[in-house]
Amino acid sequence: MRSLILILNLLAMALHVGTARAGAYEDILAGAEHNRIETVVSLLQLGLDPNTAAADGTTLLMTAARNGNLELVDALLKRRANHLIRNKFGDTALMLATLNGQLDVVKRLADLGGPQENRDGWTPLHYAAFGGRMEVARYLLAKGASINTRAPNTQTALMLAAGAGHIEMVKFLIDEEADMNLEDRQGKTAQEIAEAKGHRAIVDYMALFDVE
Helix, strand or coil, X not given: CHXXXXXXXXXXXXXXXXXXXXXXXXXXXXXXXXXXXXXXXXHHHCCCCCCCECCCCCEHHHHHXXXXXXXXXXXXXXXXXXXXXXXXXXCCHHXXXXXXXXXXXXXXXXXXXXXXXXXXXXXXXXXXXXXXXXXXXXXXXXXXXXXXXXCCCCCCHHHHHHHHCCHHXXXXXXXXXXXXXXXXXXXXXXXXHHHXXXXXXXXXXXXXXXXX
16 A cells, blocks of 8 residues: 555656646746746756757747847857757748848857758848848848859749849849849749739839840
């Protein structure tokens, strides 16, 4: 009987610990998502992994980077969060910061070094162009990003910006000497992509240039 009671007590304790861990896991993910820095830091101090990730592989650092929470980014990096981890979509914290136009975070993560493209070959500049993130694109080009690199879908930053309807980005990339003559795998130039998407202002702007 005593053995049975001991086993039951141990099972109850294990269940309690498991429940507590599950609660802490949910709390730290929610803390990162809602910019509750004190919550995240306090749970890290209790021993939670700084590389804790959601089911899709999005880590605390990725969430902080996407949200532009530089203070939390720094707190996580101080605790050795890995900035090169990729989620199931292949994106790193840097890629998510770029897509969301979080310039300060982009600068911090880019300075850490390591591969900047995601595993499929998308680069930060592709993301910045697609998202219309002007300041990020300007920073990336100043850091030496290649303006005519093709994404896995064979489109360049200019094509992505044109297809997304970001005329200011299109103008900027053209000013930076993006090649308007390049074609994607469907044989379409940036101007033709914009036309297919109904972005008339971009089509008219690009028509001012001799792209023959």
